[in-house]
Amino acid sequence: MKIGDRAQRNGVSRRLLRYYEEQGLLRPVRLPNGYREYGEPDVAAVRHIRAMLAAGLPTAVIARLLDCVHDDGDRIVPTAWPGMVSNLRR
């Protein structure tokens, strides 16, 4: 799925999707032609990112949080990670 379609389905601009990647919040696969390939996991990630940004969290924190969250389809659930609690506290 190309960035153009991704942008429309997520309701965000292509510029923003590239910006998120720049901040380390997204890791789309790079095609041989240089294009970004987005999958379903990225759709969920964008939802998480937007929610957290709206909550006022800095992108630096969000990048680490994305590694601790899993989307089972319609809700986000914390992934077992020993250091999560202390990290959130910090």
Next chain:
DNA sequence: GTTCTAACA
């Protein structure tokens, strides 16, 4: 026609 990077407003 679409996407890419970098950079400016």
Next chain:
DNA sequence: TGTTAGTA
């Protein structure tokens, strides 16, 4: 964030 330039 939008947009533009020059490419691939």
